[in-house]
Amino acid sequence: MKRTLTYLLPPMILLIPSLAIANSNHTVDVPVKSVLVYPSAAQLNYEAEVDIEAGESVVVFTNLSPFIIENTINVSTSGAGVEIISVSERINFLDSGPRNKNGMQSLRDSIGAVENRFERISIRITSYEAERAILFKGESIGGVGNGVSVDEIKRASDFFQERHFELSQKIYNLEKKRERLAGRSLDYKRQMTQVNTVKGRKTSEVRITVKCDRKTSSPFELSYLTNKGGWAPMYDLKYNGVDEDMNFIFRANVFNATGYDWNQVRIQLSTANPTIGFGIPSFDGSQSQTRPNQDGEVEFQTVEVFNAIVEYKISHVYNIASNSKPHLVDVERHTMPSSFRYLVIPKVDPFGFLMAKIPNWNGYNLIPGTTNVYNNGTYMGRTFLDTYAENDTLEVFLGKDKTVQAVRNEENKVKKSPLVGNYYSDASRVSIQVKNNGSAAFDITVMDQVPIMDDLDKTKFNLNGISDALYDKEEGLLTWNISLAPGAQSDVEFKFDIKAPIHMYNSGSQYRRKFRVMQAPKF
Structure with a gap:
């Protein structure tokens, strides 16, 4: 039967060589076997086969990280007739450990x-x-x-x-x-x-007092948590054409500042927070706290996670040095069925913005993270991906390109002499040409804007030619949804005119009109 004991006592400080407190001591110095990495902590796991003498003896695991979180040491053994009596941990300032x-x-x-x-x-x-x-x-x-x-x-x-x-x-x-x-x-x-990232020349050691009725060989397992490890997601989103699915690559930046390198270790990632405490958890996450950055080595940010706790098993073994630097670890790769469309706002930019819609998104169980975006092999930039989708369909922009282009022309006529009574007239005609320069058909959303009227009781606003558009009066937005074959072009045209009282026109408050803002050199 496997016996497990969890350490619940505060650590001691070892200033002089330890004296034997039992019949015999068995020193165990083994490397890390596997690591379970949380976003802001890491669980280090060790395994060792120890020859136990009859009677009471002490098994000492040495050269452990000096940053063990209190109350997280867990020791177990499955040796026949071996009983764990006590577990203690202390800092050893006399042994600097194998820090490279x-x-x-x-x-x-x-x-x-x-x-x-x-x-x-x-x-x-x-x-x-x-x-x-x-x-x-x-x-x-x-x-x-x-x-x-x-x-x-x-x-x-x-x-x-x-x-x-x-x-x-x-x-x-x-x-x-x-x-x-x-x-x-x-x-x-x-x-x-x-x-020499680890401050001070010190290590930890865990002393396990055991009792056995006869001499035997017993396997021991030791694990503990440290806040000197963690991980953050790093995604690659790759678009290879409208007829192909999206390629999604999930990697993790794992850091190790425990004082000991992780050589040829099995790594598992988790989205849980193991350092909340021993109180009863609640669904509202009221116990969750952000760990402050005390040493300035690794910066942390707070992100909202809506999905359940997920663990990711890494298929390969990795070497991760204890230097607080991020090390990329491959986690998962997905081929995601997607639909694509272009958004073009010619009043702001003549080029179209490619947008992807990925259904069944929440089933991938991903947490928010930095994402590199690629368009047909071209690196488009980096963004922060919010991985929760309200309707289970993620909409993400893949950058702009020259596949879809638009040309916008606006003719504006302001008559300074009154047309009717004490009113001034401002008439505009807007024409937009949208062209698909690509080799495949695309759905395209075209957006434009007209003035927003504040005082409709004092001003008159007429808008014509928008029968095929969606009109948002509060924001003055016009939206057209069109489809264009390769090389095809579509023309959009609308008109509007404004009549405002002469005193409002002269004061500059006759109507509120939104203009495009740009930077230009000043000579």
Whole structure:
């Protein structure tokens, strides 16, 4: 029968080598077997086969992360006749752990070699500068009483000038070499800082006191949580043509700052929050809290997640260094049936915006995340994808291209003389030509805008030629839904006129009209 004990005591601090508290100690130093990664935490799992003596003994798991979250240690064994009596955890400041010792030593050696070369160059520069300083001194160079003055050695002036130039050139070259060495030394020190992410030379160890009636070999499993790990989704959305399904690639950026590299580990991702606490959970998520970023190494953001808790099993094993850097992990790939249409707003932009509709979206159980968008192999940009769809159909824009183009012309006539009484007249005629330049037929949504009237009791607004359009009076929006074959063109035309009182026209408040805003150079 498998026995499990969960650690519920606060950690102790180990300052001196531990003394045996039982008949024998069994030290276990094994790498991480697998990791269950949550968005802002990670569960590290270890397995080991331990030979247990008869009687009471202690199994010590060493070289563990020093960032174990209190009350999350779980130990189990399935050995026959082996009983777990107690579990304790403590920090060991005397053992620095295998934080890439070879890499750190190599960096130290490199820094030492660079600094030695730097000092040797500095000595040579000092020597050359001292020699250069005495070349043209207006005093004796052979001693105060017996020196030879500069006037008496004019025949050697050419030599001094040549020597001065030679020394200056050597000093210049050596100073450049010294600058490069200083930069290289700084790079090595920065790399050392990244490698030595874990603050302080300390590790954790878990001590398991067991009792057995006879000598046996027993398998042990150890797991604990740390907030020095986590993951965030990274999506690729790829459009390859109107007749093909969308390609959706789900990857995860996993980070590890536990102090120990995860080498050849099995990784599983979860959307749960394991650090809420031991209270009874509620459906409104009132216990959920955002973990503050205390060390400044990894930034966190809060996102709304509507779907249930999901776990993703990763098929490959990965090596993830403990450097707080994101490491891409392949999670899933989907081929998603989709429909496509273009949105064109010629008053703002002559090119169409490609839009995809993906049905049955909520069934993919994805959380919001950064998404790279590709259009026929061209990278279009990056966006943040809100993965919840109210009607189970996701609408996402895939960028603009030249497949659909529109040309808009507006003729505006303002008559400054009254037409009827004290009214001014403003008449406009708008024509829009939309063309499909692609090799496939597309559904296209065309949008335009007309003035919004505030005082219909004082102004008169007439709009004509919109029988095929949807008209939103509150926003002044006109919408046409058309279909165009390859190479086909469609023309849209409408007219409107406004009659406003002369006093309103002069004050500038006769009607509210929305114009396009753009940036232009000012000369």
